[in-house]
Amino acid sequence: MAESTVKRRKRGMSRLERKNTLIAYSFLAPNFLGFAIFTLVPVVCAILLSFMEWNGGSISAIKWVGLDNFAEIFKVEKVAEKWAEGNYFYFFNRVDLGIALKNTVFYTVVTVPLTLVCSIALALALNKVKGAVAFRTVFFFPYVASMVAICVCWNFMLMKDGPINQMIMALGINFNKSWTADSTMAMWAIILVSVWRSMGYYMVIYLAALQGVPRELYEAATVDGANKWQQFLNVTLPQIKPTTFFCSIMLIIGCFKIYDTVAIMTEGSPGRATKMLVTYIYDVAFNQIKYGIASAISMVLLILVLIVTVIQFANEKKFANV
Amino acid sequence: MLSGGDTSDIFMVKENLDVMKWAQQGFAKPLTDYIANSGFDMSGFVGMEPNYAVDDVQYALPFRSDFWVLFYNKTLFDEAGIAYPTNDMTWEQYEALANEITGKSSCKYGAHNHTWLSAVANFAVCDGVNTLLDGEYSDLQYFYELALRMEASGAIRPYTEVKAANLHYSGAFQTGDTAMMPMGYWYVATLINNRKEGLYDFDWGTTALPHKDDVPAGSSFGNLTGVMINKASQNKDLAWEYISWLCGPEGSQVTAATGNRPAWVSSEVADVLASVEGFPADENSKAALIPTQVSIEIGTHEKLAEIQTVLNEEHTMIMTGEIDVAEGIEEMNERVAEVLE
Numbered sequence A: 001m002a003e004s005t006v007k008r009r010k011r012g013m014s015r016l017e018r019k020n021t022l023i024a025y026s027f028l029a030p031n032f033l034g035f036a037i038f039t040l041v042p043v044v045c046a047i048l049l050s051f052m053e054w055n056g057g058s059i060s061a062i063k064w065v066g067l068d069n070f071a072e073i074f075k076v077e078k079v080a081e082k083w084a085e086g087n088y089f090y091f092f093n094r095v096d097l098g099i100a101l102k103n104t105v106f107y108t109v110v111t112v113p114l115t116l117v118c119s120i121a122l123a124l125a126l127n128k129v130k131g132a133v134a135f136r137t138v139f140f141f142p143y144v145a146s147m148v149a150i151c152v153c154w155n156f157m158l159m160k161d162g163p164i165n166q167m168i169m170a171l172g173i174n175f176n177k178s179w180t181a182d183s184t185m186a187m188w189a190i191i192l193v194s195v196w197r198s199m200g201y202y203m204v205i206y207l208a209a210l211q212g213v214p215r216e217l218y219e220a221a222t223v224d225g226a227n228k229w230q231q232f233l234n235v236t237l238p239q240i241k242p243t244t245f246f247c248s249i250m251l252i253i254g255c256f257k258i259y260d261t262v263a264i265m266t267e268g269s270p271g272r273a274t275k276m277l278v279t280y281i282y283d284v285a286f287n288q289i290k291y292g293i294a295s296a297i298s299m300v301l302l303i304l305v306l307i308v309t310v311i312q313f314a315n316e317k318k319f320a321n322v
Numbered sequence B: 001m002l003s004g005g006d007t008s009d010i011f012m013v014k015e016n017l018d019v020m021k022w023a024q025q026g027f028a029k030p031l032t033d034y035i036a037n038s039g040f041d042m043s044g045f046v047g048m049e050p051n052y053a054v055d056d057v058q059y060a061l062p063f064r065s066d067f068w069v070l071f072y073n074k075t076l077f078d079e080a081g082i083a084y085p086t087n088d089m090t091w092e093q094y095e096a097l098a099n100e101i102t103g104k105s106s107c108k109y110g111a112h113n114h115t116w117l118s119a120v121a122n123f124a125v126c127d128g129v130n131t132l133l134d135g136e137y138s139d140l141q142y143f144y145e146l147a148l149r150m151e152a153s154g155a156i157r158p159y160t161e162v163k164a165a166n167l168h169y170s171g172a173f174q175t176g177d178t179a180m181m182p183m184g185y186w187y188v189a190t191l192i193n194n195r196k197e198g199l200y201d202f203d204w205g206t207t208a209l210p211h212k213d214d215v216p217a218g219s220s221f222g223n224l225t226g227v228m229i230n231k232a233s234q235n236k237d238l239a240w241e242y243i244s245w246l247c248g249p250e251g252s253q254v255t256a257a258t259g260n261r262p263a264w265v266s267s268e269v270a271d272v273l274a275s276v277e278g279f280p281a282d283e284n285s286k287a288a289l290i291p292t293q294v295s296i297e298i299g300t301h302e303k304l305a306e307i308q309t310v311l312n313e314e315h316t317m318i319m320t321g322e323i324d325v326a327e328g329i330e331e332m333n334e335r336v337a338e339v340l341e
Helices: A002-011 A015-049 A068-074 A076-084 A090-094 A096-125 A132-144 A147-157 A163-170 A185-211 A215-223 A228-239 A241-256 A260-265 A277-287 A291-314 A316-320 B016-024 B032-038 B074-080 B091-101 B121-127 B138-152 B159-164 B169-174 B187-196 B236-247 B249-257 B267-274 B283-287 B304-319 B325-340
Strands: B010-013 B060-065 B068-073 B109-111 B178-184 B204-208 B219-222 B224-229 B293-296
Touching (some): A015 A291, A068 A076, A068 A291, A090 A096, A132 A185, A147 A185, A185 A241, A228 A241, A241 A316, A277 B304, A291 A316, B010 B016, B016 B224, B032 B236, B068 B074, B074 B091, B091 B109, B091 B178, B121 B138, B121 B219, B121 B293, B138 B325, B159 B304, B169 B178, B204 B283, B224 B236
Parallel strands (some): B109 B178
Antiparallel strands (some): B010 B224, B068 B178, B068 B204
């Protein structure tokens, strides 16, 4: 019965309807064409390349190698061998991909909540304060400033005798080394710069969200005797939940794709301490000229981002509705 | 182009790996017979030519090479009343000299080490025996210890600071507070131009790289550009005539006159290079243009890039002091062995 309705509808599509449909498609076309040429086709090529061997040069040199690239990046044999010896962490401690994965996940897990907390705090502080516009501009500024300039400046500030270390020393903590030259602190330097850079942007989004929280709710809460903190926990936070959902998705995906900060500040050093998935992909693709293997690594990244996105959207109703 | 049956007579090689590839693919005409028949004397290549041989068959001739020399700031040495570095200095003497001049008059640093792997590790390949591809890196220990010792004594800028500040080697040397700096010959052209543009104002000179006790003075390392003959060429004999002229004693002087450093080493080439306006006039600087032996910076290997990645990563670990030299060398050995498996 439903089928026949559809059929009738199709047949019954008037000229006007058809015309409107065509107009709609024509509006979509420019965007879709751009997407197809610059995103869809490269993505499909990358998926195919991840099963092939290609070290640049002529296209005739491309060879189908099946899952070899994945065996290579996961160092399957070596990892299995070490596992049998009882060395269970070999993959995450010694294999490039394992290290890059570990670093990227650590970076994401720390950066996302930290950025969210900082931007909510900033938004609350600047919601109803005098001169808010000026402050908002100041905090938003890093987001529009050149990444290279930002990273170079931070590199200077985080140097051995730089201002940040001097402050730390003044607090009585003995740390006398360039942050980017220290295996542990290099990662924190990158987290610090990332949070500092993007919190202004998310602050603006939160500011908009805060405007949308109905006043009556606060009034009601006040009448019920809730203090400011309780109001924040029980009124503000639930009300801005959809924004938090949006921000966290954007942040997580952005964090997995971290590249520029690392490339400028540390180049993955010292050693492999700040090697991330994308810097690893870059190295394999454009220094080692192994497009097949680089594509295989990018598939790992794709799957990771996909998993996160699927989990988030599956729970969208729970997270995104007030 | 070559696989398309192109019949150009000669072609230039930028990457060493290409020599191996083209020789295997049969695009390159073996030169061994030509060399034997014409009695071409290869001694002017001071050890560079085997880099273009596969299984003892020569496939290309070295054309250009910007091997490394030691630059020094004459003005600083004059001010401090210390004798200039010489062409037969050992690394110990170099270190002692750097320590001596550090802090004298306006000299802040006795020397400068750039952040590159080549500015430490490659000094080990100057002996013509060690390479960075052999998977055994204990020969680098001496040079890492030297670099870290000079850092500790304040004779060179700390690696971490140079890295964090993205300090370019020309910036480091041209501020005028650095007495010596090992660097590739290509820097000569920059130095001459920058002085003309008024970017710095002091006199400088060049000497050979310092050497280890058991390595002859005047040993250096550098990269190569070469020339090959196309196997499909119709004029192979003529092509040989041309490239043996171009890379040999006469052509190299013409190349030198264009301001480029030919691979061929001779006192005639040195004369031409030293006659360039702005090049230091002293005899020592000219003598530095006549190395006794030049090794290749990093040879040819199908896993070259992967090995380089590993060496660079461990280089940063050692130079930032995250691991000690012995540990770093061990890591290099172990990780390169994994790459080579």
